[in-house]
Amino acid sequence: xxxxxxxxxxxxxxxxxxxxxxxxxxxTLEAFAVEGLAAEPPVQGPRSSAVETRAAGRxxxxxxxxxxxxxxxxxxxxxxxxxxxxxxxIGEYSLVEADPWLEIVTEVAASPLGVxxxxxxxxxLALALDGTWMLHASAVGHRAWGPAVxxxxxxxxxxxxxxxxxxxxxxxxxLSDDVLPVELREGxxxxxxxxxxxxxxxxxxxxxxxxxxxxxxxxxxxxGRPAGAQSGVGVERLGxxxxxxxxxxxxxxxxxxxxxxxxxHLAFAxxxxxxxxxxxxxxxxxxxxxxxxxxxxxxxxxxxxxRGRDS
Amino acid sequence: VTxxxxxxxxxxxxxxxxxxxxxxxxxxxxxGSYYALNEVGAELWSGLEEGRTLGEILxxxxxxxxxxxxxxxxxxxxxxxxxxxRDLVG
Numbered sequence: 001x002x003x004x005x006x007x008x009x010x011x012x013x014x015x016x017x018x019x020x021x022x023x024x025x026x027x028t029l030e031a032f033a034v035e036g037l038a039a040e041p042p043v044q045g046p047r048s049s050a051v052e053t054r055a056a057g058r059x060x061x062x063x064x065x066x067x068x069x070x071x072x073x074x075x076x077x078x079x080x081x082x083x084x085x086x087x088x089x090i091g092e093y094s095l096v097e098a099d100p101w102l103e104i105v106t107e108v109a110a111s112p113l114g115v116x117x118x119x120x121x122x123x124x125l126a127l128a129l130d131g132t133w134m135l136h137a138s139a140v141g142h143r144a145w146g147p148a149v150x151x152x153x154x155x156x157x158x159x160x161x162x163x164x165x166x167x168x169x170x171x172x173x174x175l176s177d178d179v180l181p182v183e184l185r186e187g188x189x190x191x192x193x194x195x196x197x198x199x200x201x202x203x204x205x206x207x208x209x210x211x212x213x214x215x216x217x218x219x220x221x222x223x224g225r226p227a228g229a230q231s232g233v234g235v236e237r238l239g240x241x242x243x244x245x246x247x248x249x250x251x252x253x254x255x256x257x258x259x260x261x262x263x264x265h266l267a268f269a270x271x272x273x274x275x276x277x278x279x280x281x282x283x284x285x286x287x288x289x290x291x292x293x294x295x296x297x298x299x300x301x302x303x304x305x306x307r308g309r310d311s
Numbered sequence: 312v313t314x315x316x317x318x319x320x321x322x323x324x325x326x327x328x329x330x331x332x333x334x335x336x337x338x339x340x341x342x343g344s345y346y347a348l349n350e351v352g353a354e355l356w357s358g359l360e361e362g363r364t365l366g367e368i369l370x371x372x373x374x375x376x377x378x379x380x381x382x383x384x385x386x387x388x389x390x391x392x393x394x395x396x397r398d399l400v401g
Binding site for chain 1: 326329330331333334335336338340343345346347349359
């Protein structure tokens with residue numbers, strides 16, 4: 001359970017398979033609101049424990065990264081009870097591990113910037129403590145073949161592709177636009193958790209909560225632009241090490257992890273690369289190529305899904 | 312590095328390795344950097360972890376792969392050089 005406190009009235013939500021409370025109620029998260037969470041056992045002194053850790057902590061990393069609208073300096077500290085994250089010109093957040101609770105306490109206002117930071121590096125780090133990893137990913141769900149998950153850096157074209165597929169209607173539906181929590185299933189497969197608010201979607205556009213809480217994935221796509229003069233669509237299956245490295249590179253907040261989380265993250269990326277086919281999908285950003293890209297993706301998912309069901 | 316069959320190199324304490332299929336990813340905790348080793352590199356790393364000499368590792372690889380000794384030795388020299396340069400072994 002994550003407790004996101006910014007003062008004022010609280011909201012109760014279910015995000016990435018976990019109950020989460022925020023102070024105050026956050027408009028962006030409304031689609032994920034649930035009733036009855038207030039009846040959960042109260043956390044023992046969440047504020048005091050988090051605030052106590054605020055002044056302390058060993059610096060883990062200080063990195064430049066895109067948060068909300070621009071590149072900002074983000075610094076993570078390991079405290080006795082969890083983490084503290086400082087984001088340039090936004091503010092500080094304290095994460096406290098109080099098993100089974102994860103509490104996030106901040107005095108940052110619930111402005112669009114504050115919510116963006118909270119849904120990006122802050123909650124990503126909180127979920128990572130619990131074994132759920134946040135990928136930079138856009139995803140669409142197919143009724144028969146499961147989710148098509150496109151990971152890649154900003155500007156790679158993953159959102160455009162997901163939007164194109166979802167706009168075709170019919171069998172495809174939007175799941176995520178920017179960030180997507182994932183976890184390994186027992187036995188080795190990968191599950192995506194689409195119940196997670198997308199910072200770039202308006203409150204009434206949040207699509208994830210309309211799907212099952214967990215969806216099994218049969219293949220992953222790393223989207224990129226061609227380096228040279230390639231004019232068509234290129235699809236190749238990545239070897240295990242390239243697949244693992246791509247997953248590592250596309251994990252949100254990875255550069256804020258301490259040694260223990262880095263090791264767990266490395267193990268996760270390795271297991272994922274062994275469990276799932278990962279494809280590199282490269283094409284010039286041209287709208288007239290999207291139908292071909294879509295049909296190549298559909299072909300692979302249909303094939304991988306069938307293999308998954310057979311095994 | 313100059314080839315010495317009796318040389319032993321030890322993985323640096325702050326490096327973690329994860330075998331992925333037949334390959335290996337290395338993570339240097341102090342640098343925050345990741346390195347990928349192909350199949351031969353992965354075998355080399357396992358040998359170094361087990362405390363084997365370069366000569367022993369070479370012999371084991373020659374048993375396993377159809378490759379001439381000189382090519383493989385040059386490969387190992389190059390990879391060991393890179394591991395040293397990046398402070399992954401000492």
